[in-house]
Amino acid sequence: MQRNLFNIVFLTIFLTLGITKTYPQDLPPKSNPIPAKNQVDSTKIELTDLTKVIDSTKKDSLKPKKSFLDGKIKRKAVDYEKLDQKKKLITLYNQAEVYYQDIELKSGIIVIDYQKDEVYAGRIKDSTGKYSQRPVFKQGANVVEPDSIRFNFKTKKALVWNSRSQQGEMNIKAAITKKENDSVYFMKGARFTTSKDIDNPEYYFQTNRVKLVPGKKVVVGLTNMVIADVPTPIALPFAFFPMTDKARSGLIMPTYNDSNTRGFSLQNGGYYFALSDNYDLAILGDYYTNGSYGIRFESSYAKRYKFLGNINVRFENLIQSERGYPDYSRANNYNIQWTHSKDGKSNPNSRFSASVNLGSSKFFRQSLNQVNVGSTLNNTLSSSISYSKTFNSVPQVNLSLTATHSQNTNTEQINMTLPTLQMSVDRIFPFAPKDGIKKGFFKNINLQYNLRGENRIATTDSLFFKSEMFRDAKLGFQHSIPLSTNFKVFKYFSASTSVNYNEVWYFKTIQKEYQATTNQVIDKEVAGFDAFRTYSFSAGLGTTIYGTFNFGEKKKIQAIRHVMRPNVSYSYTPSFEKYYDTYDPDGSGTMRKDYTRFEGGIFGAPGKNMSNNVGFSLSNTFEAKVTEKDSTKTEPKKVMLLNNLNFSTSYDITADSLRWAPMRVSGGTQLFKQKMNVNFAATLDPYAINNSGQRINTWNIDNGGSLFRMTSANMTLNYSFSSMDGKESNKKNEQGKRNGGREDDLFGTNTDLSDRRQSQFDQDDDEEKPVSEFFKYELPWDMTLAYSITYSNARREQEITGNSVMISMNTDLTPKWKIGVSTGYDFVQKGVTFTQFRFERDLLSWRMDFNWVPFGDNAYWGFFIGIKSGVLSDIKWDRRSLPDRTLR
Numbered sequence: 001m002q003r004n005l006f007n008i009v010f011l012t013i014f015l016t017l018g019i020t021k022t023y024p025q026d027l028p029p030k031s032n033p034i035p036a037k038n039q040v041d042s043t044k045i046e047l048t049d050l051t052k053v054i055d056s057t058k059k060d061s062l063k064p065k066k067s068f069l070d071g072k073i074k075r076k077a078v079d080y081e082k083l084d085q086k087k088k089l090i091t092l093y094n095q096a097e098v099y100y101q102d103i104e105l106k107s108g109i110i111v112i113d114y115q116k117d118e119v120y121a122g123r124i125k126d127s128t129g130k131y132s133q134r135p136v137f138k139q140g141a142n143v144v145e146p147d148s149i150r151f152n153f154k155t156k157k158a159l160v161w162n163s164r165s166q167q168g169e170m171n172i173k174a175a176i177t178k179k180e181n182d183s184v185y186f187m188k189g190a191r192f193t194t195s196k197d198i199d200n201p202e203y204y205f206q207t208n209r210v211k212l213v214p215g216k217k218v219v220v221g222l223t224n225m226v227i228a229d230v231p232t233p234i235a236l237p238f239a240f241f242p243m244t245d246k247a248r249s250g251l252i253m254p255t256y257n258d259s260n261t262r263g264f265s266l267q268n269g270g271y272y273f274a275l276s277d278n279y280d281l282a283i284l285g286d287y288y289t290n291g292s293y294g295i296r297f298e299s300s301y302a303k304r305y306k307f308l309g310n311i312n313v314r315f316e317n318l319i320q321s322e323r324g325y326p327d328y329s330r331a332n333n334y335n336i337q338w339t340h341s342k343d344g345k346s347n348p349n350s351r352f353s354a355s356v357n358l359g360s361s362k363f364f365r366q367s368l369n370q371v372n373v374g375s376t377l378n379n380t381l382s383s384s385i386s387y388s389k390t391f392n393s394v395p396q397v398n399l400s401l402t403a404t405h406s407q408n409t410n411t412e413q414i415n416m417t418l419p420t421l422q423m424s425v426d427r428i429f430p431f432a433p434k435d436g437i438k439k440g441f442f443k444n445i446n447l448q449y450n451l452r453g454e455n456r457i458a459t460t461d462s463l464f465f466k467s468e469m470f471r472d473a474k475l476g477f478q479h480s481i482p483l484s485t486n487f488k489v490f491k492y493f494s495a496s497t498s499v500n501y502n503e504v505w506y507f508k509t510i511q512k513e514y515q516a517t518t519n520q521v522i523d524k525e526v527a528g529f530d531a532f533r534t535y536s537f538s539a540g541l542g543t544t545i546y547g548t549f550n551f552g553e554k555k556k557i558q559a560i561r562h563v564m565r566p567n568v569s570y571s572y573t574p575s576f577e578k579y580y581d582t583y584d585p586d587g588s589g590t591m592r593k594d595y596t597r598f599e600g601g602i603f604g605a606p607g608k609n610m611s612n613n614v615g616f617s618l619s620n621t622f623e624a625k626v627t628e629k630d631s632t633k634t635e636p637k638k639v640m641l642l643n644n645l646n647f648s649t650s651y652d653i654t655a656d657s658l659r660w661a662p663m664r665v666s667g668g669t670q671l672f673k674q675k676m677n678v679n680f681a682a683t684l685d686p687y688a689i690n691n692s693g694q695r696i697n698t699w700n701i702d703n704g705g706s707l708f709r710m711t712s713a714n715m716t717l718n719y720s721f722s723s724m725d726g727k728e729s730n731k732k733n734e735q736g737k738r739n740g741g742r743e744d745d746l747f748g749t750n751t752d753l754s755d756r757r758q759s760q761f762d763q764d765d766d767e768e769k770p771v772s773e774f775f776k777y778e779l780p781w782d783m784t785l786a787y788s789i790t791y792s793n794a795r796r797e798q799e800i801t802g803n804s805v806m807i808s809m810n811t812d813l814t815p816k817w818k819i820g821v822s823t824g825y826d827f828v829q830k831g832v833t834f835t836q837f838r839f840e841r842d843l844l845s846w847r848m849d850f851n852w853v854p855f856g857d858n859a860y861w862g863f864f865i866g867i868k869s870g871v872l873s874d875i876k877w878d879r880r881s882l883p884d885r886t887l888r
Contacts, residue, residue, distance in 0.1 A: 074099040077110075088115030094124065095133065108133030122148035146177075156181055164198050169869045171198045174210070185212040190220075194869035195845045202844050203227045203867075225875075247274035252284065253874040259881075261320055263289035267368070270296075278303055286368050292319045294368050309340035309354070316368055333366055335359030349390045356383040361409040361461045365857075381407040395426040412461035418473075421453040445485040453477040456602045477505040478603045489541065497539045504604075505531045509597040512583040521585055523599075532579050532598055532606050542567035558625040558636050569615040576606035612653040620645040642669045657697035660686055662711065676719040684708035693795035713791040714802075722782030781811035803827040816842040834858070845869070851880075 075081070079094035089111055092098070096110040108124035108131075123131040137144045147162035158179040165172050175189030187210035195201035209221035217240060225234040254269025270284035279301035286294040294316035302308035314335045321328045340354040358381055388400035402420045407413070427446045432438045454476060459469040484498035509530050510523045545564040551557055579598065582591040598605040622641035645667040652659045666681040687695045688703035700709045790802035806824035813819060818840040824833035834856060840849040848865040866876025 075110075087113075089113055096121075104138040105135065106133075107135035116152075117154045118150065118152050120148070120150050169194050169871050171195065171201075173198050183213055185214070186210065187212065193845070194867060194872060202846070206231070246277065247280065249274045252282065255876075255878045257878075257880060259288065261290075262292045262368075265289070265292075265368075286316075288319075288368070290319055290322070291317075292368065293317050305343050306346050307340060307342045307352075309338065312337040314359075314363070314367075316363075316366075318366055318368065331362070331366060333360040333363040335363045335367075349392065350388070352387045354385040356385065356405070357381050358383050358405050358407060361407060361412045364409075379408060379410050381405075381409060395428055397423065397425055399423045407461075414457075414459050414461065414464060416457040416459075417454050418457060419455065421451070423451040425449040441485055441487045444487060445483070447481060447483045450480045450482075451477065452480075452603075454602050474600075474602045475507050476602045479503040479505075493541055493543045495539070495541050497537075499535065499537050501533070501535045503531060503533045504598070504601065505529065506598060506601050509601075510599055511597060512581075512595055514584045514587050516587055519587075521583065526597070530597065532576070534573070534576055534606050536571065536573040538569065538571040540567060540569040553627075556627050558627060560641070561623045561625075563621045563623075565619045567615075567617045567619075569617075571611065571613050571615070573607060573611040575608060575610040577608050579606045580608055610654055613650050614653065615648070615650040617646065617648040619647075640670060640674075642667060644668055658687060658695055662686075663708065672719070672721070675721045676717065678715070678717050680713070680715040682713040683711045685711050689795070709793070710791070711794045715787075715789050717785070717787040719785040720783070723780050779812050781809065783810075784808045800828060804833065806833060810838075818842075 075092060075096070075098045077092035077094055077096040080091075082091040082093070083089075084091070092110045094108065096107050098105040098110060105121060107121040109120075109122055111120040113119070121135040121137075123134055126132045131147075134145055134147060135149055137146075137149070143166070144160075145164040146160045149158070149160050151158040156179070158177075160177040160179075161175070163172075163174050163177045171193055173191045174187040176187070178186045178188075180186065188208060190207050190210045191198075191201070191204040192207070193201040193204035195203065204226050205223050206226050207220045207223040211219045220239045221237075223236045223239055225232045250272055252268070252270045252272055254266040256265070257267055258264045265286060265288040267286040268284050269286075270282060273281040273283075275281055279299060282296075282298045284296045284298065286292075294314065296315075297313040298310070299312075300308075300310040312335075316333045318331045318333065319328075320330070336356060336358055338354050338356040340352065342352045344351065361381075383405035384402065385404075386400060386402040388398065391397040391399070400422045402417070402422070404417045404420065406415045425448060427448050429438060429443070429446045431442045431445050433443070438444050455473055456475075457469060457473045459472070463469050479502065481501045482498055483500075484496065486494065486496040489495045507527070507529055509526045509528070511526050512521050513524050514521050542565060545566070547562040547564070549560045549562070551559060577593075580593050580596045582593045583595065584590065585592050594608075596605050596608070620642065621644060624639045624641055625636040626639050628635070628637050645665075647663060647665055649663040650661045652661070662683050662685040664681070664683055666679075668677065668679040670677055685695070686700055686708055688698045688700040688705060688709065690696050701707050784807070786806045788802060788804055789800065792799060792801045804824060804826045806822075808820070808822040810818065810820035818838075820838035821836065822838075823835040825831070826833055832855075835854060837852045837854070838849070839851075840847070843865075845867060846865065847868050849863075851862045853859050853861070860881050862878075862880030864876065864878045866878070867873065
């Protein structure tokens with residue numbers, strides 16, 4: 001606002017240069033002009049003036065008057081430009097325009113009174129008698145649109161009638177604006193609103209007295225909130241608003257709520273710290289009358305062309321019932337989330353990223369302030385922090401350090417690597433020429449060096465970051481040098497061979513000992529460096545076979561193309577029995593040699609038995625050529641029938657029995673213009689099983705069965721489609737994905753209870769959609785469908801162990817009403833899965849929504865109505881009922 005008024009001042013100064021005209025019937029009444037001191041009639045000339053001798057050496061004691069303008073003025077008008085020497089007026093009429101430096105003024109009429117040092121701009125009447133062509137003043141990006149302007153460029157005072165301006169997200173309209181000087185403005189009859197239509201807003205704040213100090217503050221008197229031109233009881237006796245282009249620190253108003261188990265509460269209240277342009281901090285808290293509380297720290301940071309990220313830390317002390325009652329319980333939960341990404345252009349050879357989501361396993365199930373209901377259904381939390389660097393040497397060396405975390409929220413098991421070290425040296429071709437093609441067996445021989453070191457920790461939620469957690473850590477290093485080559489055989493076959501050398505270092509091993517007191521064998525931990533070395537050989541031979549079945553160019557299906565990729569592989573690993581030690585299993589003195597001191601190591605242990613396997617695999621793709629329905633197209637359309645259909649099995653040469661491994665069959669395709677993904681898999685076992693469910697060395701077909709026995713099978717189907725085909729959704733469930741859940745809304749949409757201004761649906765709040773006639777209006781909709789079925793027959797149970805369908809639908813009943821639902825059904829458990837209903841009403845500057853989970857452990861409802869704009873985000877009504885959970 002202050003910049004706009006400042007622009008008006010400059011505008012009128014430039015207009016006084018002789019660029020405006022005005023019609024009296026539209027201009028505001030003129031005030032008495034300020035009399036000019038020692039005014040001289042320039043048209044009167046005395047005789048003494050003509051005969052006076054001028055001394056050229058004498059300097060004039062009067063300083064020459066500084067030119068008013070520092071640049072050229074451009075002006076134009078459609079009807080006419082009129083110069084009145086008698087009244088000292090310059091008038092521009094109809095679509096009058098004035099340009100001076102970076103200032104632009106457009107109006108129906110512009111009048112400059114260069115005798116009184118005043119300038120006027122106003123509207124004119126059109127052919128129907130209505131006023132049109134409101135003045136538009138623009139300087140840079142600031143725009144003011146009043147009904148009329150009056151300005152004195154000597155006193156710097158100005159009057160503006162019905163000024164319209166924008167300050168950030170706030171639109172301001174004042175009946176009269178008076179500029180006292182460069183730093184003080186007074187307004188009368190002002191409206192403040194975030195509505196885009198300043199003349200007919202759906203709501204506004206009305207005040208009669210406003211004092212504005214540009215760039216510093218706004219002070220207002222009695223202010224009343226008006227909705228649909230109806231005054232409301234919401235009023236403030238006075239208000240003070242600091243004005244700045246930068247973020248400001250301030251209070252965050254809490255939301256009142258209540259719970260059946262924890263009483264009344266204030267949620268999401270706190271303080272926002274605008275620490276700098278690169279980072280900030282928000283401290284939020286919740287408090288319940290039964291003593292439960294929660295606190296959260298949220299910070300975002302960014303540096304242009306360098307990095308960006310955010311950190312969320314949440315802690316909750318949950319109390320249920322009252323102390324002394326049998327159902328009394330207490331739990332402390334926490335959650336830490338951190339995301340960081342580095343701009344790759346800042347340093348291409350060095351990269352750092354972080355994606356952290358760790359904490360209590362029960363946090364999302366018991367949280368007082370649930371961020372995403374779908375996260376309660378998630379069973380896994382994972383984190384990764386990595387740093388990598390590339391050394392541009394010859395050969396190139398890549399180095400990375402990674403810390404990972406994986407947590408099962410059901411079993412409360414936590415697996416971490418703190419850290420993982422990886423280093424690799426780029427491939428070296430010792431027999432290849434420096435220039436030219438690497439062709440043939442010898443020229444393609446290459447070797448590589450890889451190093452991997454891990455400090456692996458396996459613990460539980462209760463022992464997290466306690467001494468026991470670090471005591472049981474396992475440390476190890478693995479060195480590997482693969483030597484490989486590839487070449488052609490008989491022109492059409494591709495062959496590859498490789499020899500792999502591995503060396504593993506451990507710093508803890510075990511020693512089995514028999515204890516007579518307990519009559520059992522125990523594993524005694526032995527600290528110290530130890531290592532083992534293994535090697536293996538592998539080879540592979542494969543080719544590609546193309547087959548085409550032509551049906552004729554006039555057929556609807558002209559041809560089907562079948563591509564087969566058979567592959568035969570061989571692997572050999574010798575026995576490393578030398579690493580196996582003897583022990584007495586029962587105290588009888590009879591020694592056994594069936595364990596190695598490297599058992600339980602993070603990189604495994606050397607194998608005692610020789611491995612000699614032949615593997616077989618066959619992959620297939622099917623594609624069809626279909627005649628186009630569009631007769632103008634000359635080429636047929638290609639349609640993928642099966643993206644892949646794979647068969648794989650292996651044969652153990654050294655095994656005494658059960659040499660053939662079960663055959664694995666998998667495949668997938670896309671249907672309905674690639675909108676439906678279908679994937680399936682099955683395991684086929686050629687051997688029969690006995691009454692105990694164990695595999696026996698008898699073919700299943702010889703045991704009265706079929707050629708193969710299907711032990712398991714599964715199929716998944718995903719289908720996403722909408723009325724806006726070809727356009728991707730512009731909003732994803734990012735917070736839900738960050739919490740470890742799904743990116744789509746099959747498990748409900750993200751509900752950020754600390755900021756309910758964002759839409760639950762995919763459309764952005766600022767996105768405008770054209771509204772046509774009601775009977776022509778197309779209702780946009782989208783639907784996501786997921787189906788999964790699992791069959792199990794490992795022990796002749798022949799049952800469907802999983803069979804469920806999930807569906808999510810969203811649509812617009814009207815251009816401003818949106819509804820959505822996420823639900824599903826489990827056919828095995830015979831019950832409805834997680835269900836959520838969503839309703840939303842777009843109220844232009846406001847938003848109203850209702851979110852309801854009708855049943856289940858996460859049953860709740862929430863209602864919100866509030867202003868979308870961030871500057872007035874505290875003007876809202878937020879009411880919800882959180883799930884009644886039992887703490888365990």
